[in-house]
Amino acid sequence: MESTEIMIRSDLNDRLVQALGADLRPVRRLAPPSLRVLTWLTTLGAVALALAMVSDLAAMMHRLMAAPDMWLAAMGSLLTTVFAALAAFELSLPDRKVAWALLPLPALLLWIGASGMGCLRTWSIADADPMPLDQPAHCLIYILGMSLPLSLILILMLRRGFSLRPNLTAIIGGLACASAAATLLNLIHPYDAAATDLAVHAFAIIIVIIANTIFGRRVLMSSTR
Amino acid sequence: MKIRTTVVDAETSTQKEIDRRRAAWMAAAQAGDRAAYETLLRDCIPFIARVARGQGIRPDLIDDVVQETLLTVHHARQTYDPNRSFTAWLRTIAQRRAIDGLRRTGRMRTHEIHAPLAYENHSDPSGGPEETTFHIDQTEVLNSAVGKLSGRQREAVEHLAFQSQSLAQAATITGRSIGSLRVDWHRALKTLQAHVHGKH
Numbered sequence: 533m534e535s536t537e538i539m540i541r542s543d544l545n546d547r548l549v550q551a552l553g554a555d556l557r558p559v560r561r562l563a564p565p566s567l568r569v570l571t572w573l574t575t576l577g578a579v580a581l582a583l584a585m586v587s588d589l590a591a592m593m594h595r596l597m598a599a600p601d602m603w604l605a606a607m608g609s610l611l612t613t614v615f616a617a618l619a620a621f622e623l624s625l626p627d628r629k630v631a632w633a634l635l636p637l638p639a640l641l642l643w644i645g646a647s648g649m650g651c652l653r654t655w656s657i658a659d660a661d662p663m664p665l666d667q668p669a670h671c672l673i674y675i676l677g678m679s680l681p682l683s684l685i686l687i688l689m690l691r692r693g694f695s696l697r698p699n700l701t702a703i704i705g706g707l708a709c710a711s712a713a714a715t716l717l718n719l720i721h722p723y724d725a726a727a728t729d730l731a732v733h734a735f736a737i738i739i740v741i742i743a744n745t746i747f748g749r750r751v752l753m754s755s756t757r
Numbered sequence: 758m759k760i761r762t763t764v765v766d767a768e769t770s771t772q773k774e775i776d777r778r779r780a781a782w783m784a785a786a787q788a789g790d791r792a793a794y795e796t797l798l799r800d801c802i803p804f805i806a807r808v809a810r811g812q813g814i815r816p817d818l819i820d821d822v823v824q825e826t827l828l829t830v831h832h833a834r835q836t837y838d839p840n841r842s843f844t845a846w847l848r849t850i851a852q853r854r855a856i857d858g859l860r861r862t863g864r865m866r867t868h869e870i871h872a873p874l875a876y877e878n879h880s881d882p883s884g885g886p887e888e889t890t891f892h893i894d895q896t897e898v899l900n901s902a903v904g905k906l907s908g909r910q911r912e913a914v915e916h917l918a919f920q921s922q923s924l925a926q927a928a929t930i931t932g933r934s935i936g937s938l939r940v941d942w943h944r945a946l947k948t949l950q951a952h953v954h955g956k957h
Binding site: 544545546548549550552553554555556557558559560561562564624625626627692693694696 | 786787788789791794795798799802820823824827828829831832833834835836837838839841845846849850853
């Protein structure tokens with residue numbers, strides 16, 4: 533009885549192997565994650581270049597250098613973008629360790645810490661205008677609008693992999709897109725760090741991460757079926 | 758001590774050789790070589806089963822993990838980099854699928870409980886032995902009554918009662934008119950009623 537069962541099972545395995553063999557098509561091997569992250573960052577660089585052409589770079593540099601928290605926050609968001617994107621591409625491969633998700637954490641802490649320091653700073657940066665009341669809404673729309681194309685491109689690129697942890701990959705991918713949009717915001721955001729402004733930024737970033745998690749997870753899961 | 762070191766070295770060397778062979782098969786499979794692919798998958802089955810056992814999968818569920826892992830290998834084959842270890846790549850996938858299997862089993866356990874007493878006390882919808890005996894008895898009485906019907910009446914009962922056909926269907930099959938079948942059906946019912954009541 534037991535030997536019959538084993539024979540049925542091994543027959544099932546053999547039939548599956550034959551079916552998979554019949555379904556075999558040549559595949560294009562995936563490029564290394566470092567190369568794939570460079571491709572995505574190039575897209576991001578192109579967007580940054582386009583924005584730089586219409587923004588006042590000298591004023592931005594002056595504002596960022598006026599207080600250490602300003603350039604530290606910008607540096608933190610940029611590093612978060614790079615490391616989160618790299619972590620997402622690594623996590624999109626089935627044999628990569630879950631610890632890759634921790635890669636953007638130090639940069640994220642730097643970004644959050646420096647932004648918090650900006651709120652606690654007692655003096656205002658010269659040349660930075662007081663923020664108009666309708667500005668937070670603009671920031672929100674800007675971050676959401678900028679994150680959308682970046683997220684679409686990133687998710688489509690991640691979909692070519694095969695993530696065994698689609699949730700985590702989507703969250704980290706969302707973090708990369710949100711931090712990229714926040715970094716690009718520096719180019720057209722001539723205001724000092726204010727608590728309300730930062731709260732709106734944080735709110736927009738959380739929305740982007742949640743949207744990526746819900747939508748990206750579905751797309752990544754559909755690619756693994 | 759030296760002998761042990763030599764044995765360990767030999768084992769490591771064999772594992773490396775196996776890994777190189779699997780990596781070469783997978784690289785060929787990525788290029789579309791079906792024979793290499795099927796050889797690789799068959800070669801992987803015992804390894805996946807070992808990994809699943811190591812993760813604590815029940816023996817009767819090991820083949821589920823094997824099949825899930827083979828499917829994942831198929832869908833994820835573009836992600837394998839031949840410069841990396843194939844065995845490590847496969848082990849991670851098999852471990853993950855085994856964990857999924859354990860979670861599935863855990864979820865099933867939350868919906869199902871082990872209650873042998875409830876199972877034993879559950880009433881059988883087909884009834885007890887007395888009811889079964891009574892049912893057999895009734896069937897025998899009925900069969901004997903049907904046997905005593907005329908040929909035309911028996912034909913009507915077989916088609917309309919035993920085979921649950923409509924009058925029209927039975928008329929088509931037997932080649933008789935609906936009216937003739939209806940008459941024989943009613944006569945048969947009267948005869949059967951009289952026979953069964955007469956027995957009791």
